[in-house]
Amino acid sequence: MPAAPPPDVLTEIAPLHTATATETSQPYVVLPGVPVGANSPGRWFVRFQYFNAQQASGSGTWTFSVQLSYNGGASFVSNVSGTVITLSTTAQYGEQLLQITPNQGTQNDSGRLLVMPIATLGGSPVTPQLAYRADLVTQ
16 A cells, blocks of 8 residues: 555545445545646545444454546446455454546546545444545645
């Protein structure tokens, strides 16, 4: 994973909240200053800060991912996924930084690129939970 860049711009995407199941949608932000198909003026990242990732028993994982919409939010596609967090009965805390890499060849009518963070639960955990927040960071 890349080292954390110094944040020139820090925009909250998803406020601190608790997830107990796979998310199918979250708040999203419009990537500022980057019309789809144009070259990005900088490097963009989503920073996930997580707290209290655990399960009562079983075998579970959480995976963070960034989804992008090239069509004004009508649909989102996966762009990048983070390192899998393997759950145990001991709470885990940490941070993941995922670099956004838009498909420069994708065009749409809106000319905007939307960014949405997602947490996906895997395995067969018993009472899993994860508190996290996500921010858009640029360098």
